[in-house]
Amino acid sequence: MAEEVDVVVIGLGPGGEDAAGRLAEAGLSVAAVESRLVGGECPYYACVPTKMMVRAAGLIADGTRIPGMAGDSIIRPDWAPVAARICDEATDSWTDTAAADRLTGKGAQLVRGEGRITGPREVTVGDRVFRARRGILLNTGTAPSAPPVDGLADVPFWTNREAVQATEVPESLLVLGGGVVGVEMAQVFSRFDSRVTVVEAGDRLVVNEEPESSELLRQVFEREGIGVRTDAKVTGASYANGEFHLHLGEETLTADRLLVATGRRPNLKGLGLDAVGLDENARQIDVDGHMRAADGVWAIGDITGKGAFTHVSMYQASVAVRDILGEEGPQAAYRAVPRVTFTDPEIASVGLTEAQARDQNLPVRTGTAPIPESTRGWIQKVGNDGFIKLVESTEWGVLVGATAMGPAGGEVLGALAVAVHTEAPTAALREMIYAYPTFHRAIETALAALDG
Ligand SMILES: Cc1cc2nc3c(=O)[nH]c(=O)nc-3n(C[C@H](O)[C@H](O)[C@H](O)COP(=O)(O)OP(=O)(O)OC[C@H]3O[C@@H](n4cnc5c(N)ncnc54)[C@H](O)[C@@H]3O)c2cc1C
Ligand SMILES: NC(=O)c1ccc[n+]([C@@H]2O[C@H](COP(=O)([O-])OP(=O)(O)OC[C@H]3O[C@@H](n4cnc5c(N)ncnc54)[C@H](O)[C@@H]3O)[C@@H](O)[C@H]2O)c1
Numbered sequence: 001m002a003e004e005v006d007v008v009v010i011g012l013g014p015g016g017e018d019a020a021g022r023l024a025e026a027g028l029s030v031a032a033v034e035s036r037l038v039g040g041e042c043p044y045y046a047c048v049p050t051k052m053m054v055r056a057a058g059l060i061a062d063g064t065r066i067p068g069m070a071g072d073s074i075i076r077p078d079w080a081p082v083a084a085r086i087c088d089e090a091t092d093s094w095t096d097t098a099a100a101d102r103l104t105g106k107g108a109q110l111v112r113g114e115g116r117i118t119g120p121r122e123v124t125v126g127d128r129v130f131r132a133r134r135g136i137l138l139n140t141g142t143a144p145s146a147p148p149v150d151g152l153a154d155v156p157f158w159t160n161r162e163a164v165q166a167t168e169v170p171e172s173l174l175v176l177g178g179g180v181v182g183v184e185m186a187q188v189f190s191r192f193d194s195r196v197t198v199v200e201a202g203d204r205l206v207v208n209e210e211p212e213s214s215e216l217l218r219q220v221f222e223r224e225g226i227g228v229r230t231d232a233k234v235t236g237a238s239y240a241n242g243e244f245h246l247h248l249g250e251e252t253l254t255a256d257r258l259l260v261a262t263g264r265r266p267n268l269k270g271l272g273l274d275a276v277g278l279d280e281n282a283r284q285i286d287v288d289g290h291m292r293a294a295d296g297v298w299a300i301g302d303i304t305g306k307g308a309f310t311h312v313s314m315y316q317a318s319v320a321v322r323d324i325l326g327e328e329g330p331q332a333a334y335r336a337v338p339r340v341t342f343t344d345p346e347i348a349s350v351g352l353t354e355a356q357a358r359d360q361n362l363p364v365r366t367g368t369a370p371i372p373e374s375t376r377g378w379i380q381k382v383g384n385d386g387f388i389k390l391v392e393s394t395e396w397g398v399l400v401g402a403t404a405m406g407p408a409g410g411e412v413l414g415a416l417a418v419a420v421h422t423e424a425p426t427a428a429l430r431e432m433i434y435a436y437p438t439f440h441r442a443i444e445t446a447l448a449a450l451d452g
Pocket of ligand 2: 147149176177178179180181182184199200201202206207232234261262263264307308309339340341342
């Protein structure tokens, strides 16, 4: 006998959890289905624990910056408080009682298990069948994916999920993949005295960012003693006597641990998408501006391919909730998606890179200001690497993209995200007063550089 509800949410990542709670608070009956942990990847294996690691690694870096600036320092890194904090404060030993209680406290019914669409507006979880009067909201997220490298499947490598549960730091670490996960983790473990090498197939680190960001990050990494191998063709992987080996043709790289950070695959297999006319082999679920994917089906989060970030998942949740409740509201817009790679310096960007703008045939010009040449950067001295880069549409006279790389780059980005989102005229940005001496004051210099 099917159970009648208004909405079934399959997958409780950040957006799914939020949407299920909000729909329940609005008076709908909601079955919220989760096979692992309520809250998804972000609180237990991704954003929150990794940023605790970054915070700890940053403290170590700041300690090493004291000599010559403020006295002497002796740093003895200790991973134990980091591991304890992640276990106790971030993840509650990788349990979700608090999140589950929060959700059911809002009135949603939490259903543990794997959800599968078995017909239009019908979801099966184990031996329970739910009929969703209004429809189904999908937020099934992604899982780490490993490349088809010979032998890799047989070695006990780490993904982000094992790395955040580390109770000690490996003496040496190979990081396969120089994307966001790879570079954040590489710097953290290096600062805790691991000998780290990043092995990236592409010709630069953080390939989705401006080339200037990739180049500066590489310089910082090499200065800190992190090995960077780009254009790397990994031909095989093996594990013997407690050591991991990556084979690059004739050459072999060896370390005590291997972290595979080569991207994610969407959790769509086995979801029963064909029952609603969707393809479970696709890289993503296409959605319209209301997050509708098919009749009676909405999708949000990483599976929509609009930016694999918690803030995108949460933003889409609010758009979908509005639509499910039949409320008016603007369609989802992605021209000002902000992103921050939490390395030191932080790489923060919004909107289009210069190359993306040119690929779209947008006539653009750019302006750049190095942070070390700004007053605040000069005062900062050690650890002042960074720059502001602006991408302006010459046709519209507005910023279509920007990068703030540097100390607190993610915070500096706030001003630039507002400019891109509101399509503020560049002329108006030039008339603003920028506080002296702040890092964000370099925006004014970059605006001046737009004129060449
Ligand atoms: C190491 C790392 C660090 C990151 N750091 C940041 C950061 O600093 N900032 C940021 O914005 N983003 C960060 N991200 C990205 C962020 O984690 C994701 O974008 C975010 O979790 C949103 O994902 P989601 O909403 O699509 O769902 P997910 O978080 O992936 O959750 C999906 C949920 O659905 C469940 N599920 C899947 N299939 C089913 C099914 N059939 N039935 C029931 N349940 C199912 C899963 O168990 C999971 O709990 C990071 C990612 C990684 C890997
Ligand atoms: N701070 C943040 O907001 C944050 C942090 C981590 C992750 N994330 C999100 O999670 C997503 C996934 O991150 P990710 O780093 O796993 O993926 P990614 O796609 O960003 O990077 C993967 C990298 O692995 C490389 N690669 C692939 N196959 C390879 C091979 N065989 N050998 C060597 N290199 C190979 C790719 O060229 C790429 O540079 C990101 O796109 C981002 O949206 C966000």
